[in-house]
Amino acid sequence: MPLPERPAAADRSVRDAVRRRERGLRRVGTTTRWVAAAAVAGTAVLGAGYAHALPGIAVPTGSARHDSGTSTGTSGGLQPAGQAPAPTSQTPQTQSGAS
Amino acid sequence: MSATSADARGRVGSGLEPATAVFTALGTTAVLLTADPARADDALLILRAELAAIDAACSRFRPDSELSRANTAAGNGPVPVSALLAEAVEVALRAAELTDGAVDPTVGPAVVALGYDRTFAEVAARRPENTEPATAPRPAAGWRSVRWDPALRLLRLPAGTTLDLGATAKALAADRAAHRAAAAVGCGVLVNLGGDLSAAGEPPAGGWRVAIADNHAGPEDGWRAGTADGHAAREGSGQAGITDDPRAPNAGPQGATVGRHTPLHTGPRPTITDNHTAPNAAPRHPVVSIRDGGLATSGTTVRTWRRGGRTLHHIVDPATGDVPPPVWRTVSVAAGSCVDANTATTAALVLGERAPDWLRGTGLPARLVRTDGSVLCLGAWPAEGGDR
Numbered sequence: 001m002p003l004p005e006r007p008a009a010a011d012r013s014v015r016d017a018v019r020r021r022e023r024g025l026r027r028v029g030t031t032t033r034w035v036a037a038a039a040v041a042g043t044a045v046l047g048a049g050y051a052h053a054l055p056g057i058a059v060p061t062g063s064a065r066h067d068s069g070t071s072t073g074t075s076g077g078l079q080p081a082g083q084a085p086a087p088t089s090q091t092p093q094t095q096s097g098a099s
Numbered sequence: 100m101s102a103t104s105a106d107a108r109g110r111v112g113s114g115l116e117p118a119t120a121v122f123t124a125l126g127t128t129a130v131l132l133t134a135d136p137a138r139a140d141d142a143l144l145i146l147r148a149e150l151a152a153i154d155a156a157c158s159r160f161r162p163d164s165e166l167s168r169a170n171t172a173a174g175n176g177p178v179p180v181s182a183l184l185a186e187a188v189e190v191a192l193r194a195a196e197l198t199d200g201a202v203d204p205t206v207g208p209a210v211v212a213l214g215y216d217r218t219f220a221e222v223a224a225r226r227p228e229n230t231e232p233a234t235a236p237r238p239a240a241g242w243r244s245v246r247w248d249p250a251l252r253l254l255r256l257p258a259g260t261t262l263d264l265g266a267t268a269k270a271l272a273a274d275r276a277a278h279r280a281a282a283a284v285g286c287g288v289l290v291n292l293g294g295d296l297s298a299a300g301e302p303p304a305g306g307w308r309v310a311i312a313d314n315h316a317g318p319e320d321g322w323r324a325g326t327a328d329g330h331a332a333r334e335g336s337g338q339a340g341i342t343d344d345p346r347a348p349n350a351g352p353q354g355a356t357v358g359r360h361t362p363l364h365t366g367p368r369p370t371i372t373d374n375h376t377a378p379n380a381a382p383r384h385p386v387v388s389i390r391d392g393g394l395a396t397s398g399t400t401v402r403t404w405r406r407g408g409r410t411l412h413h414i415v416d417p418a419t420g421d422v423p424p425p426v427w428r429t430v431s432v433a434a435g436s437c438v439d440a441n442t443a444t445t446a447a448l449v450l451g452e453r454a455p456d457w458l459r460g461t462g463l464p465a466r467l468v469r470t471d472g473s474v475l476c477l478g479a480w481p482a483e484g485g486d487r
Contacts, residue, residue, distance in 0.1 A: 077197055077461065078443055079435030081392030083306075084464045084479030088388045090308050093117060094130050095384075096396040096431060097294040097312030 127293030134287035174258025306388035393437030
């Protein structure tokens, strides 16, 4: 005649099952959060990258890059000439005046 | 553009002297110096083409210009613009950024409110003065309100805002034309648009010689006659509203300038003579030589008109929408480009008493003439007889 299962052993088995289930739920939850965060980050990155392609969404000028390659230079402030004006006593060829 | 070029090739130099072409364009006088006279024709073609392109893109007086169409669309969706207008917009926004808004392209409504709502020749025709009541100054919306997409060249202006590229587009035209012409003809070229100069290529021996037109006369003499700089008006002097004629100062309320001209002007007479073209300026004007880059002079006494009992001019403080307090009569700056030089001169007039410190911060050579005629030279600008 088999001996009846001891109550303590049965409780341990149930607690182990509960722990395994909870551990699994935590893993699922963690994975879900990571996936959600990655989706948000990816959306932001892609959105920023393709914002220029959406008509009407322009960068405010305060933070825009002015890099059109003009002859005026693009950064570092107003640029000096290669050589400063030098005085001369010769007859002028042209004139700079207010306009 | 109102190019009337009859003697467009002007005095073609012989041998050592560069060829000179003088004609009217962009509402002012254009002068082209070409170091090799044999290449003057080609350089002139390039300059004319550049001026026509800038006018078609950036004029606020032409309803068919790209800029006018963009201004009309203010408050609506973004407007795609050409590469040229894109460059002009970026240059204007850069000028605003570098001057902390002292030179601001959104000053358009303010300029119009002051009465400069049509070409200056037409404004000048309202002599002796515009008797319409003065409009309250309109501070500029601010350049940061402009939404500009440089990648797609999309421009969007908020409602009620219009761009006025007058502070930078002419200088940009000078830079573009000088560099393109010099590269094409293989010699030094200097382009002078209404006193704003750009030089590119190998200059003639000794550099390009430029008279800095200004009147050193003190207030006790008024703005002296017989000079080539056209400073003919005094604030509140009751003189005629148009003040371009150097021979007209103190000539009385009707002694204005239509029909008059400076004897030094060699090209066809524009209705309003800005007097930047005198190749043989009066000897008392300082003369400097430059080899490259830009040299600009801005002033408050040439392009003036009267309205509401006040003498107004085209330099407007974006913060107030009004003309800045009279501190400097003219400011000249040399820089790496005409755009940078003109940006500095315009900002200096707006900044008033703060201008010397700001200009020192830029490190650019500058010459400032106060309303009393005293001269202040900054940086590497050559001193004048102890004025420094």
